[in-house]
Amino acid sequence: IAGITQAPTSQILAAGRRMTLRCTQDMRHNAMYWYRQDLGLGLRLIHYSNTAGTTGKGEVPDGYSVSRANTDDFPLTLASAVPSQTSVYFCASSARGRPGNSPLHFGNGTRLTVT
Amino acid sequence: GESVGLHLPTLSVQEGDNSIINCAYSNSASDYFIWYKQESGKGPQFIIDIRSNMDKRQGQRVTVLLNKTVKHLSLQIAATQPGDSAVYFCAESYAGGYQKVTFGTGTKLQVIP
Numbered sequence: 001i002a003g004i005t006q007a008p009t010s011q012i013l014a015a016g017r018r019m020t021l022r023c024t025q026d027m028r029h030n031a032m033y034w035y036r037q038d039l040g041l042g043l044r045l046i047h048y049s050n051t052a053g054t055t056g057k058g059e060v061p062d063g064y065s066v067s068r069a070n071t072d073d074f075p076l077t078l079a080s081a082v083p084s085q086t087s088v089y090f091c092a093s094s095a096r097g098r099p100g101n102s103p104l105h106f107g108n109g110t111r112l113t114v115t
Numbered sequence: 116g117e118s119v120g121l122h123l124p125t126l127s128v129q130e131g132d133n134s135i136i137n138c139a140y141s142n143s144a145s146d147y148f149i150w151y152k153q154e155s156g157k158g159p160q161f162i163i164d165i166r167s168n169m170d171k172r173q174g175q176r177v178t179v180l181l182n183k184t185v186k187h188l189s190l191q192i193a194a195t196q197p198g199d200s201a202v203y204f205c206a207e208s209y210a211g212g213y214q215k216v217t218f219g220t221g222t223k224l225q226v227i228p
Contacts, residue, residue: 004158042221043206044218090158090159101147103149103164104149104159104161104216108156108157108158109156109157
């Protein structure tokens with residue numbers, strides 16, 4: 001089934017540790033995004049990539065980094081995790097470069113707890 | 116400032132009845148609106164979208180209405196089924212806000228069998 005695969009499904013991480021959340025899509029979408037979802041705050045954009053080889057910052061990028069070496073993969077790295085990064089992380093893609101032009105397709109998320 | 120909000124945090128509906136979920140937005144420049152459905156433990160799923168040059172759009176059992184005068188968006192679900200139980204939230208964006216999509220916090224729809 002075509003879509004977005006995220007791994008791991010959940011993770012408990014000690015503060016200060018490094019962690020990479022994986023995201024792979026098989027829809028050949030150019031644009032990919034990372035969001036975090038926190039209760040009462042809705043989805044907030046962390047980083048995005050309009051096409052392979054390019055990335056950009058969203059509204060909450062601090063403490064996170066991304067890379068886009070190819071069309072299919074868009075990993076999110078927490079260099080040194082802090083408790084405030086406890087959240088559910090969603091990877092998404094869209095057929096066009098702007099999420100305002102076409103709907104987002106989401107993965108099922110990674111639930112991260114930083115202790 | 117920009118905001119997308121929902122009037123009702125929880126909506127309980129009898130199976131077979133119609134559901135209406137509302138959303139208010141404050142940015143009059145918004146030109147693209149989407150409704151998503153999110154089931155427990157899953158990612159948001161696209162339901163239907165509408166652009167600002169339209170007032171109404173229909174899908175399978177769902178209809179989205181856009182009232183630009185009062186900046187209001189609604190999602191109507193016909194003949195609500197138990198499988199419709201989920202959190203629904205709207206999202207809005209505008210041409211000048213590259214990558215900027217504002218999501219609402221969601222309304223939980225509970226279908227009573």
